[in-house]
């Protein structure tokens with residue numbers, strides 16, 4: 272790497288240098304103050320670096336090479352599937368007929384787009400075992416909130432207004448209690464037992480006439496299948512509550528089991544996880560929600576329906592909770608998901624789940640001797656390890672995560688779920704080769720050895736990155752908003 276690549280863009284700045292070369296203007300220059308009110312105009316010029324076009328291009332290329340992403344390396348995040356996103360999805364999403372249409376176009380001119388939405392809905396209904404799907408919600412958390420608003424509308428329509436609580440297991444993704452709260456419910460925790468699944472006795476204690484719903488992830492965020500789901504469903508249903516399925520990461524169940532068959536009434540999927548859209552960094556997502564028939568009347572409008580050979584939007588849904596997103600959802604993501612489902616087919620989707628589970632168990636059993644495994648049964652698409660043993664030697668899970676950066680890996684999720692001490696949560700995904708899995712396993716074993724033989728190597732990591740160990744809290748609490756050469 273040349274020094275130019277390592278310098279800050281502000282350090283490269285030379286007064287008067289410009290990143291563009293345009294011909295002389297041959298029209299009169301307009302004074303901005305004629306166009307904008309004075310209050311919106313800058314009093315001083317912005318402090319921007321002055322660099323050449325090549326410098327700025329190289330700067331961004333160098334930054335992108337330092338970045339971690341699915342296309343640049345193994346990314347074994349747990350509870351947040353980061354997998355290969357086939358590039359054909361990108362090609363199809365860019366077809367002009369999909370990319371260049373406008374939400375206000377007449378329905379007769381966008382029949383293909385409507386057909387795709389309708390087909391995707393139907394596919395997702397079949398995959399989840401639900402009666403009807405809406406594609407509107409823009410992400411997983413948004414789907415959770417939408418689903419809970421549907422449940423609220425259902426209870427209210429039945430005059431059942433005392434249902435103020437949503438039960439959430441202690442292993443749940445943080446968005447679950449957050450969505451319950453935003454939807455106006457009180458989130459109540461149900462404990463996991465020593466096997467990492469919901470404690471049924473505790474569930475019976477917390478369920479009651481005030482239960483609006485139980486939110487559940489299955490397999491849960493520990494990667495464990497809630498084997499007693501049918502019993503749980505009847506406990507909640509008997510009390511008059513509904514079952515909500517967090518299907519953000521569904522790549523352990525595709526073609527094998529369906530939330531609809533397990534007794535769930537509402538489900539959301541993260542198309543930007545299970546159904547391959549590049550995800551992370553807050554880019555657009557899609558969190559379709561599927562419901563059983565008794566919740567269909569409350570779905571957001573408009574619905575995409577098929578009338579004979581024609582597709583149209585249906586706004587005539589009197590009991591609808593209303594729109595949850597401008598227009599019709601993040602359409603481009605839906606094109607990607609539909610392309611993925613069609614290219615995989617039913618056998619391919621089932622393979623996804625079989626490989627996801629196989630890869631996770633392979634890695635789990637290889638790493639188990641070197642770390643502590645709080646739960647020892649077979650896992651589904653992800654598994655958790657505890658760094659308890661390493662902590663006794665003065666090395667924390669955070670240190671091991673930093674050390675992984677030296678091997679070029681984005682670290683897995685750490686310190687989540689909260690109920691596992693020094694937790695490491697790993698999801699290898701279905702799309703990685705055995706060689707990649709083996710290399711990562713080797714790196715983890717080497718780190719475990721270093722903890723015993725030369726702990727300072729791990730404690731002081733990373734060593735091979737552009738910037739060493741960061742003080743993470745100060746960076747978040749006192750961000751540098753303005754670069755000065757002296758600083």
Ligand SMILES: *Cc1c(COP(=O)(O)O)cnc(C)c1O
Pocket residue numbers: 350351352410411412413444446447488492517519520541556558
């Ligand atoms: C990612 C995730 C969510 C939230 O999805 P977003 O699209 O990030 O809002 C919810 N639950 C689980 C289990 C997840 O992994």
